[in-house]
Amino acid sequence: MAAKPGVVQQVEAVLKKFEVVKDPFTKALKLKDEANQFFKDEHYEVAIELYSKAIELNPTVSIFYGNRSFAYLKDELYGSAVVDASKAIELEPTYIKGYYRRASANMALGKFKMALRDYEAVSKALPRDVDAKKKFDECQKIVRRIAFEKAIAVDHDQKSVAEQIDVEAIEVEAGYQGPVLGDAVTLEFMKELIATFREQGKLHKKYAYKMLLTIRKFFMSLPTMVEIDVPAGKKFTICGDIHGQYYDLLNVFELNGLPSEDNPYLFNGDFVDRGSFSVETIFTMFGFKLLYPNHFFMSRGNHESDTMNKMYGFEGEVKSKFTPQMAELFTEIFNWLPLCHLINKKILVCHGGLFKDDNVTLDDIRATSRNRQPPEEGIMCDLLWSDPQDFPGRAPSKRGVGVQFGPDVTRAFCERTGVQYIVRSHEVKPDGYEVAHNGQCITVFSAPNYCDTMGNRGAFITVRGDDLTPKFTTYEAVDHPRMKPMAYASSLFGFL
Structure with missing residues (x-):
């Protein structure tokens, strides 16, 4: 760094x-x-x-x-x-x-x-x-x-938040005019949801809970490392941090097309926090995941955690727009998000980066338990928190969590695993992306003018199944309603 x-x-x-x-x-x-x-x-x-x-x-x-x-x-x-x-x-x-x-x-x-x-x-x-x-x-x-x-954690009979929610008992008021979710998410529902959120409307909590309970079950069925096959000639898009910048997310869809079976996406963590439209962002992403379960992918970031959400605004936003119980349910859901994805066995995509240990293999990643809050060390911690550095070797992370890893570490990992290169996010870049470590470590960050102050561009990556050479699209921030970032953040971050 x-x-x-x-x-x-x-x-x-x-x-x-x-x-x-x-x-x-x-x-x-x-x-x-x-x-x-x-x-x-x-x-x-x-x-x-x-x-x-x-x-x-x-x-x-x-x-x-x-x-x-x-x-x-x-x-x-x-x-x-x-x-x-x-x-x-x-x-x-x-x-x-x-x-x-x-x-x-x-x-x-x-x-x-x-x-x-x-x-x-x-x-x-x-x-x-x-x-x-x-x-x-x-x-x-x-x-x-x-x-x-x-x-109380010793009480093994304690129910999860998900088990305490009775969706059918939640009434929809007669005056509600927003999107209505039937038996399954449809493209029509998603288009109406996007239009509603764009105009700062709300999804009724009955349908919100219904989406969350369904997505929780789906994420629970996934492995820690999801493997993706992109067919020859087909495009695949990788996006980095969005951080609740909903209107910039919609701009990505304007530039690159809505997700579909012919236009698959992977969002690489940090969907929420900081930006004050995190609720709209996460429900849109979860909706597309439910609509296209095999063509819309989501990796966990370090901000998909209880501590980050309490400090940086997502918990406060959920409580403001919905209920405290829903904030707890999001914590359960985030615990089940996959930690990384492997594209065509050649591109490893994770939010943070590589490891303190020289000998971590893809099988070690596959075997990593993820249904928990991020630990302070180990494979899960490094996948969510680590950063590349320009010089060889490793160094303690300035973040206080994870590790900084050099080009030699990346090269050795790629040789050991057969991976061609890694894609990670986690860091603001002036152009929205950065190619480092002799092309083997690529950072992509998709939140332009981060927190309305940084002045950076956003970017996304596209590859094709028969040509894994990354192609970069950059873009500027778009206008959004007058709501400052961190509007729902903890008062404990009122720094002096």
Whole structure:
């Protein structure tokens, strides 16, 4: 995850601007101020590099580490955010923002007890601070809930959420004018659903629950690694992260055609969170999966998890548009999503990337149990969280989960498994895609102008059964209704 060329150029321009400043401390402060401006402009990678330069000049200033920790948080590099916040606290034990930022990063990593200790420290240091007390109380509720769930987990007779839902007992009000789901999803239903969602209408919860219960059973029947055969001459499309950007999803269908048996798709995880139209996105995808079960595919991403959904908005959106019970049902469904797909035995598609272990085989992936929340290590963790790096070998992930893997790791995996190349997502790219590791590791990201701020293009990949050479289509973001990203996100992410 080296700095992008454009980032390097911007950093070099700033460094040149201050070449005449000889005093290291003065130069460090000026670089920090420049970094702050890039941060305000939401150019987090540039800010991170400039804070790093300031730290090189003066490694004893807590605010340098604290500010870089904040930038890492914004860039979703939670592991690095924890390290920097801890260093800031070490240098200045009363540095309150350091505790806030470390707590936020640990929340994102699902390390709630560690986050609680920091929120407690803040609330004790600032006993009259309403925000500090609120964050401590909310985090404490999560810790207690998890403890309670563990305590009752020994009850093997406990019913799943799905088993508690009686769809037939849900009444449809006489005034409902939205799509009506009969015995099965039809193309007509899907077209009406898309039209309804486009105009910000709603699907009745009876039909929503009916879709969810059906898709849950279907996903339960699938293997961890789904194998896809694309016939000679036939097109196949691979998309990356959508992140609740529903109107950009519809634009993909405008550019490339609606899914069909002659126009199959694979969406490679992170369907929800951040974007505030995640409900519309996931029901549209589930609808097409039910309509074309053998021609529409979905891989699990790191955001198809309980912790991410609580923090980044999907749970809050489901509760707002439907019910808390439905949010719990989505958690059960996401646990059954396949972790990866193998196309024509030559293209491995997974959300994150490759593994800490040199010897992982395709059979090891097939044998991986997936009906759970993502663990902190192992095959499932790496498939959902890992990232490529430019240099050989492996390195700890700046995200705090998974691993960074080099071109030699990718090459060895491809040689060992007979795979031609891997396709993964998980990272914003300026052009919506990036080809790395001598063509053996391709990233595709399909959410343009990510979070309405990044300015990136989106992309999708097409291949043909007799020609697996990837072809890239890029596109700009389209307009959407005035609803800001993260509108339903947890208040625990109100970073300071």
